[in-house]
Amino acid sequence: xxxxxxxxxxxxxxxAPLPTPGPMKGFLKIAGITLGVVLVSxxxxxxxxVVDYINRFNADAVALEDAPEVEPPSISAFPGEFSVLLxxxxxxxxxxxxxxxxxxxxxxxxxxxxxxxxxHVSAEPRNVTVVSLPRDLMIETPExxxxxxxxxxxxxxxxxxxxxxxxxxxCVAKTITDLSGVEIPFAAKIDFDGVMAITDAIGGxxxxxxxxxxxxxxxxIDYWAPGPRTVSGYEALQFIRTRYGVGDGSDMARxxxxxxxxxxxxxxxxxxxxxxxPSKVLGLANTAVDNIKPSTELGNPVRIAxxxxxxxxxxxxxxxxxxxxxxxxxxxSDRVVPNYEAAETLWSxxxxxxxxxxxxxxxxxxxxxxxxxxTATDPGTAPSTDAPTTETPxxxxxxxPSISGQTAExxxxxxxxxx
Numbered sequence: 286x287x288x289x290x291x292x293x294x295x296x297x298x299x300x301a302p303l304p305t306p307g308p309m310k311g312f313l314k315i316a317g318i319t320l321g322v323v324l325v326s327x328x329x330x331x332x333x334x335v336v337d338y339i340n341r342f343n344a345d346a347v348a349l350e351d352a353p354e355v356e357p358p359s360i361s362a363f364p365g366e367f368s369v370l371l372x373x374x375x376x377x378x379x380x381x382x383x384x385x386x387x388x389x390x391x392x393x394x395x396x397x398x399x400x401x402x403x404x405h406v407s408a409e410p411r412n413v414t415v416v417s418l419p420r421d422l423m424i425e426t427p428e429x430x431x432x433x434x435x436x437x438x439x440x441x442x443x444x445x446x447x448x449x450x451x452x453x454x455x456c457v458a459k460t461i462t463d464l465s466g467v468e469i470p471f472a473a474k475i476d477f478d479g480v481m482a483i484t485d486a487i488g489g490x491x492x493x494x495x496x497x498x499x500x501x502x503x504x505x506i507d508y509w510a511p512g513p514r515t516v517s518g519y520e521a522l523q524f525i526r527t528r529y530g531v532g533d534g535s536d537m538a539r540x541x542x543x544x545x546x547x548x549x550x551x552x553x554x555x556x557x558x559x560x561x562x563p564s565k566v567l568g569l570a571n572t573a574v575d576n577i578k579p580s581t582e583l584g585n586p587v588r589i590a591x592x593x594x595x596x597x598x599x600x601x602x603x604x605x606x607x608x609x610x611x612x613x614x615x616x617x618s619d620r621v622v623p624n625y626e627a628a629e630t631l632w633s634x635x636x637x638x639x640x641x642x643x644x645x646x647x648x649x650x651x652x653x654x655x656x657x658x659x660t661a662t663d664p665g666t667a668p669s670t671d672a673p674t675t676e677t678p679x680x681x682x683x684x685x686p687s688i689s690g691q692t693a694e695x696x697x698x699x700x701x702x703x704x
Contacts (some may be wrong), residue, residue: 326573326631346584350430350455353468358588362595368407370458370472373400384519386639397447407638412603417540420446421620427463429456465632472580479576481518486572487559489517490549495654495698532651532700541652544606603640604693627685634682642681649689653697
């Protein structure tokens with residue numbers, strides 16, 4: 286029987302005319318193969334990029350002492366609330382070292398955490414509160430384990446910007462958790478070169494300069510006239526470093542100016558100009574991997590995507606930049622100490638997951654001035670802020686009036702001065 290069936294097939298094959306493929310069928314076959322090759326290539330490239338990012342990002346990842354446990358990352362919004370500590374150091378890299386000259390060559394080798402930002406994201410409904418702690422803040426520090434396993438002793442009073450130099454990123458996170466009561470599972474450090482590179486990756490940030498314009502020799506600013514100005518690269522670094530060219534020349538005035546920059550940075554990153562451009566998104570991710578030193582739990586690009594998905598629809602009115610409240614240090618007029626009572630209104634709000642309501646000024650030290658949106662520079666094509674809302678909005682927690690700050694919805698301009 287098998288041989289008979291074989292014979293029948295041979296007869297048909299010899300005598301029956303075979304259909305001739307039409308040109309369209311041949312085209313579709315080629316197109317299908319081509320599409321398959323493209324898809325497989327895309328998946329392979331995507332997998333390579335993710336693995337490459339993970340390997341590079343985890344190379345210098347830092348474990349956070351006493352950090353809360355979190356679920357493994359997944360491509361979905363992070364479940365529940367979370368906090369991220371971001372610190373900016375005065376560390377000179379290859380690019381900034383060439384630009385800043387003596388500022389870097391004469392440094393004593395210590396690395397100071399001059400910018401300290403606690404970013405808290407609530408559970409649903411989402412809101413984002415970014416708390417800036419000034420570099421001159423004098424606080425207690427707990428005993429910490431350094432990266433090399435040695436122990437940094439607890440102190441009763443230390444300037445916050447010396448903690449990284451003395452005990453590392455983990456100790457900065459542990460100290461701020463002790464101060465705020467906010468658990469910090471994620472943290473990252475960025476230096477001068479990183480600030481310039483990330484601003485370049487998104488095509489610059491358009492800021493607004495008011496007052497008499499900015500002149501600050503220490504920041505390398507000869508003179509920037511009032512009006513809109515797109516800063517990128519070295520100018521972005523100059524803008525966030527200027528102290529004597531804004532407000533009353535204090536560190537708190539500089540923090541207010543940095544909040545203007547951060548507000549406009551958030552708007553730019555969440556704008557269609559960036560999010561709809563795959564090359565910019567990929568470039569930003571690549572730049573972040575090369576220039577940010579993360580904690581262990583943050584050292585995975587999938588985790589970063591997960592955290593980003595959690596805030597992508599937060600209205601700009603619920604992006605609040607607040608400055609930690611302080612008093613002048615009675616032991617040193619150039620330093621400040623915590624205003625614990627005022628700060629409690631902030632920490633209680635974060636613990637309750639409530640959006641906050643600023644009642645104080647945009648700045649307590651003249652760093653910025655609030656302007657009408659029509660007169661300020663346009664930071665770019667902002668995304669819609671019509672995020673899904675519940676029928677009953679979460680009640681807002683009223684912050685102490687000594688807490689200055691702004692929302693991303695507000696427009697502020699640098700209150701410049703000529704030093």
